[in-house]
Amino acid sequence: MLRASWVPVQLAEGLSIWLHPSGAAFLPEHAALLVADAHLGKAASFRRLGVPVPSGSTATTLEALGDALASLGGTPLHHLVFLGDLLHAARGRSPELSRVVGQALTAWRARRPGLCVHLVRGNHDRAAGDPPPEWDMALQAEPWPMGPWALCHEPQLVAGAYTLAGHLHPCIGLRGGARERLRLPCFWFGDPAHHAIGVLPAFGDFTGMHPIQRRAGDRVWAVADQAVRELPEALR
Numbered sequence: 001m002l003r004a005s006w007v008p009v010q011l012a013e014g015l016s017i018w019l020h021p022s023g024a025a026f027l028p029e030h031a032a033l034l035v036a037d038a039h040l041g042k043a044a045s046f047r048r049l050g051v052p053v054p055s056g057s058t059a060t061t062l063e064a065l066g067d068a069l070a071s072l073g074g075t076p077l078h079h080l081v082f083l084g085d086l087l088h089a090a091r092g093r094s095p096e097l098s099r100v101v102g103q104a105l106t107a108w109r110a111r112r113p114g115l116c117v118h119l120v121r122g123n124h125d126r127a128a129g130d131p132p133p134e135w136d137m138a139l140q141a142e143p144w145p146m147g148p149w150a151l152c153h154e155p156q157l158v159a160g161a162y163t164l165a166g167h168l169h170p171c172i173g174l175r176g177g178a179r180e181r182l183r184l185p186c187f188w189f190g191d192p193a194h195h196a197i198g199v200l201p202a203f204g205d206f207t208g209m210h211p212i213q214r215r216a217g218d219r220v221w222a223v224a225d226q227a228v229r230e231l232p233e234a235l236r
Contacts, residue, residue: 009189015162019228023203025187031077032081034164036167039207040058061203062108081118083122084154085123086119113136118138120144122153142165155168155197155199162192164198169202170185171186171209171211172184172211183209184224185209186220187223188220189219190218191217194217195217201223216233
């Protein structure tokens with residue numbers, strides 16, 4: 001049963017997708033939950049370089065992922081797909097990175113043995129190396145077809161398919177007054193007839209955001225206050 005926190009969206013005939021305030025998306029026709037740009041271990045990588053950032057981002061991200069999965073309730077779920085950049089930096093480059101990320105994700109994965117988990121390799125994954133066997137992840141090259149969708153890390157046009165990707169960490173700026181401006185993470189979907197690419201917000205707890213350049217015909221859903229809301233085209 002679809003819970004209130006999920007927002008069902010029909011992009012076109014045969015293109016149904018649900019959006020979640022965490023930044024996750026769900027393809028009901030394929031029982032697949034998608035997340036992009038988790039960047040696990042990013043905070044640990046920065047601390048290794050001497051940057052004083054808080055710890056706990058990996059645990060927070062995995063907790064959010066567990067909440068997104070649980071929020072589906074009894075809705076069938078067969079696949080969890082990471083749309084690239086699961087890891088931020090090379091595994092084992094530092095003892096802290098290996099311990100914090102490796103142990104946390106190994107434990108998280110062990111609690112969900114029946115879930116098929118896939119990783120569509122992104123640019124950070126190619127640098128970090130493949131996940132260890134105990135994470136039990138199927139590795140996919142982009143574009144990975146799933147019905148009418150093409151699952152990618154980097155946004156790209158794929159003939160005969162609608163692309164779902166990450167990589168950009170999209171956000172949209174909203175003006176609240178002469179000197180007030182707010183940036184919100186967003187789901188960004190191009191017109192299926194002219195620019196068949198949709199971009200998910202970054203899922204990771206410790207990631208940056210980059211403003212989008214909204215085009216005529218684009219549809220944008222901003223994430224704020226644990227809700228997903230479509231923004232009218234007039235806000236372009």
